[in-house]
Amino acid sequence: ETGVTQSPTHLIKTRGQQVTLRCSSQSGHNTVSWYQQALGQGPQFIFQYYREEENGRGNFPPRFSGLQFPNYSSELNVNALELDDSALYLCASSLETGMNTEAFFGQGTRLTVV
């Protein structure tokens, strides 16, 4: 158990709809990163939030957006869902200080767009 929890675990949405995924970071961590893992592929970095501000973004369109709250939990929002958005969405939390640290991943949310 990493202490990073994601909800919901599974979700089915219709093309064109909007979805919100949630992540509760590990206690004491101030940074949350989101990844998209399509079937049979490695995770792809979507973006990262540090102290409530977006702090780096991968190659994803603006319809992928996020929030980080004062307690460092985070949301990933995806608008105008497309079939290709079907994937496992992973959240990772980390503490951005020092050398001996790592990113801890949650179990993920499996999103299916139909």
Place this chain on the structure above:
Amino acid sequence: AQSVTQLGSHVSVSEGALVLLRCNYSSSVPPYLFWYVQYPNQGLQLLLKYTSAATLVKGINGFEAEFKKSETSFHLTKPSAHMSDAAEYFCAVRGTTDSWGKLQFGAGTQVVVTP
């Protein structure tokens, strides 16, 4: 920009045999490198990481990896495979000036362990 390439999308090993998973990185300067494991329907678990200290890195579950700058490689090994090692393994890279949560992953290697 950093990237990693994992050679072999599937590897089949016999129980008790050596596990060798290959990872090569591309970076202008030696980056930080990681190996993660993913069991079915689960998130990613860190096996080990290289952060410019010792080149031979020991991780959990008997795995180790060696950083070879001359070969731009970070291959993962385990001397004796166990049935519980069946999973997908990802090599990942992080630039030394990037944050710990910003990782570039390889495509993954699925490991099957046969009795």
